[in-house]
Amino acid sequence: EDKVVQSPLSLVVHEGDTVTLNCSYEVTNFRSLLWYKQEKKAPTFLFMLTSSGIEKKSGRLSSILDKKELSSILNITATQTGDSAIYLCAVGPVYNQGGKLIFGQGTELSVKP
Amino acid sequence: GAVVSQHPSRVICKSGTSVKIECRSLDFQATTMFWYRQFPKQSLMLMATSNEGSKATYEQGVEKDKFLINHASLTLSTLTVTSAHPEDSSFYICSARDYLLAGGSHEQFFGPGTRLTVL
Numbered sequence: 001e002d003k004v005v006q007s008p009l010s011l012v013v014h015e016g017d018t019v020t021l022n023c024s025y026e027v028t029n030f031r032s033l034l035w036y037k038q039e040k041k042a043p044t045f046l047f048m049l050t051s052s053g054i055e056k057k058s059g060r061l062s063s064i065l066d067k068k069e070l071s072s073i074l075n076i077t078a079t080q081t082g083d084s085a086i087y088l089c090a091v092g093p094v095y096n097q098g099g100k101l102i103f104g105q106g107t108e109l110s111v112k113p
Numbered sequence: 114g115a116v117v118s119q120h121p122s123r124v125i126c127k128s129g130t131s132v133k134i135e136c137r138s139l140d141f142q143a144t145t146m147f148w149y150r151q152f153p154k155q156s157l158m159l160m161a162t163s164n165e166g167s168k169a170t171y172e173q174g175v176e177k178d179k180f181l182i183n184h185a186s187l188t189l190s191t192l193t194v195t196s197a198h199p200e201d202s203s204f205y206i207c208s209a210r211d212y213l214l215a216g217g218s219h220e221q222f223f224g225p226g227t228r229l230t231v232l
Contacts, residue, residue: 034220042206042223043157065225088156099145099210101221 002027004091007103014112017079021107023089024071034101035063036088043088046074079111091110115141117209119224127232133193134227136207142187143209147221148180151204163190171206197231204228 004025013019026034032050035042047056049065049072056063060079065072076083086108090101116139126132138147145164149157161177163169163184171177181193190209194201208221 006226036223041225042208045220048220099221100147100159100162102161105156108154 001090004061004089004101004102006071006087006107007091009105010108010110012043012110012112013079015080015113018075018077019079019109021074021076021089021109023104024069025089025091025102025104026070027091028101029112030070030091031068032092033065034090034092035072035074036090038086038088038106040086048089065101076109079109081111081113084109102110115205115209115211115222117143117224121205121225121227122225123228123230125230125232128198129196131193132197132229133191134205134207134229135169136192136209136224137192138188138209138211138222141209142213143190143211144187145210146184146190147208147210148182148190148192149206149208151206157206160192170174185188194229197229199231202229202231 007022032048033049035046037046047063052065053066060077063074086106088106089104092101118137118139120135120206125131147162148160149158150160159172160175161169161182163182165184165187169182179195184190204226206226208223210221
């Protein structure tokens, strides 16, 4: 059965800290891995990764995929209280499965002032 | 960027009634729409995948007669929770995907969600 596992499930840090969130997957015919940030409402897109070893960066956030280890990490440097959210990792199996995503349980990040 | 809206954002209803939730893609044509539900502090659980003009594909354990999905146009999908009960109370989120916009990738654009409370 395809599955996506995130760790840790929750994390509390102070402003200015750097955090690393983990996502591992067991998916038949992997195609892409996506990271989302969810605050009060629906998830907002952060990154999509398809190739191993290529870092994607957006401001203080960065992410990289390791297809050998079947995992990805999401790094947030110099955290701010506005980074507090649930971070979701999702994996897309092959296109002919309708483009559906399999989500991990999420990591709840809380950044204290 | 691609925008997806949902209506209503919040609904409270009595047990036994039916509730319809709309999901619209505002600036692109959604070839596929997905419906998820999310319980507090939990991840998104995919309920069904709908392609415009065809029947929805439901995930295992999701009752298709209970959760009716219609995707009549490229910009609108609806989820009707029939004979709602308190255990159906949840956060329902739709997402939309355009094959061409996504370039064959799996990027989905999410609506803001609908909070359903069944009394």
